[in-house]
Amino acid sequence: MKKVLFLCGSPRGKKSASLSTALYMSRFLDYDYEFVDVVKARLSSDPTEAEPAFLKIVEKMKEADVVVWTFGAWIWFVPVQMQYLFDKLFTQEGYDFTGKIAASVMTSVRVMDDYIFNRVRFVSEQLGFGYIGDVSAEGNPLFGYVDGEETEDSCRVLAGKINRALEDGYVPAKESAYLDRAYLSPLNRGKGFEVNGPEAGKDGDKTILVITGNRISEDPAGASIVESINRYSRNKVELIELEDHKVGPCIGCYLCDFKVEGVCVLKDVYEEIKTRTHEVDGIIYIGSCASGMVDCHIKAFLDRSWGMDHRPSLKGKYGFAVATGGGHLGKNAAWYLGAVMDKKGTKCIAALTEGDSNDPNFANTVRQTVEDLDRAVEEKWQIADRFTTRGITWTFRNLAAIDGMMLRANYDFHKKNKMFDYPATGGSAAVMRILFKSKKLEKKLIAFNRNRIAKEREERLEKIIKTGTPGKGKNITENK
Ligand SMILES: Cc1cc2nc3c(=O)[nH]c(=O)nc-3n(C[C@H](O)[C@H](O)[C@H](O)COP(=O)(O)O)c2cc1C
Secondary structure, eight states: OOEEEEEEOOTTGGGOHHHHHHHHHHTTOSSEEEEEETTTTTOOSOTTOOOHHHHHHHHHHHHOSEEEEEEEOOSSSOOHHHHHHHHHHHHSTTOOOTTOEEEEEEEESSSSHHHHHHHHHHHHHHTTOEEEEEEEEEEETTTEEOOHHHHHHHHHHHHHHHHHHHHHTOOOOOSSOOOOGGGTSTTOOOOOOOOOSOOOOOOOOOEEEEEESSOGGGOHHHHHHHHHHHHHOSSEEEEEEHHHHOOOOOOOOOHHHHSTTOOOOSOSTHHHHHHHHHHSSEEEEEEEEETTEEOHHHHHHHHHTHHHHHSOTTTTOEEEEEEESOGGGHHHHHHHHHHHHHHTTOEEEEEEEOSSTTOTHHHHHHHHHHHHHHHHHHHTOOOOOOHHHHHHHHHHHHHHHHTTTTOHHHHHHHHHTTOOOOSOOOHHHHHHHHHTTSHHHHHHHHHHHHHHHHHHHHHHHHHHHHHSOOOOOOBOOTTO
16 A cells, blocks of 8 residues: 655644644545654664664655645745754665655745755756655744635645545656765765965954854864864954854744743853854855755754844844855855845855865855955945845745734844834734733734634545545644
């Protein structure tokens, strides 16, 4: 009997909106299906480690005919715990799922859905899967998925496609060419280069903070870039190597977003690093490529700083981003790092990639960019937002206006910083915001809305199951 495996990557367990969407979809499958919680497996961040929990997931993947990546959008990709799985699959020998099908069920607040699906499709195809499609739903951290009928129909369509493919033995064609695994593994860190230009005098009074994912002593390209920054910047340079600082994965509690003060509740060094980013003048991200995105250490840091993406509190600062080790995939990774940097308010003056690592101009490009950063910081360059930054800022402005009751941290910030030009901040949104000022009322309103949405969903499902044809598959998850 053929089988569908839902690999769940949300750290929000039973509260996960993507899990509730996938559960809905599973009701329409004609084949047995199973849910495996990738986050609960507590995979290590070491891509070479083949621990029993990892091998168990791999066994499940081998047994299945279809894998459905189930996750909430987490800073324009999957939650970092799911990335640990990708890193291991790309780094360790012999993982190829050719002949099998992959699909995605993702919930998000509709920021960069297409981009994320593109990346997940790319990862799936590089692992050998044929990618059959995806569902994107608006997922609310309090209520599960919210845009009812459209989402539910998309789920039924995807389930139908999977049913037909399994029945006919059809596997979709790949869209991306097969790449050398080295470029997909986080262990491919890029080449070092000679840094021998004239040293800058340290006559600046600014501070530049360099944040790297990897431990620099194990990263030749990263080490040459850090050396260049130290040598060519006229300002003081500080370095934080996240691999040694152990910024743990975000748990998706949303308190950084709900609370006006926006502090992460997890107790590790993250808040200290965040405070330092606010004190310095320039910020540089250096990440190595993994899965065509960035390494899991810097990704975990970016996930944790989600609150700042909605309150761009690093305004007035400048920076640049570098991605190493991914060959031509570096282009995407560098763009990603730079765009996420922009979102926090820091103006990213360049997103560099080693590209062709033999290019003799790379060392010069890094040097020029370091010198430009000094100038930008000192002269306070004016740089206009590009589409991604501006578009996403507007999205959040609108979210804060419409969902002001739960995103009130953004609402306050946007208002205070005169970023709030949304035409209708009044009406029911204003009433909700006032009501949500009371803790007791907030709890009641959340419970009321959650129940209402769940009830409506169940009623629609009942109706469809009565009048239509639910799938014939069974849920065979162990320890449900
Ligand atoms: C750390 C973090 C990062 C997020 N990044 C994105 C994002 O890039 N795009 C987006 O549309 N939503 C983003 N969201 C919102 C979630 O994707 C959304 O609430 C989703 O429904 C959560 O699904 P889950 O409950 O299954 O985890 C993010 C949420 C968190 C906590």
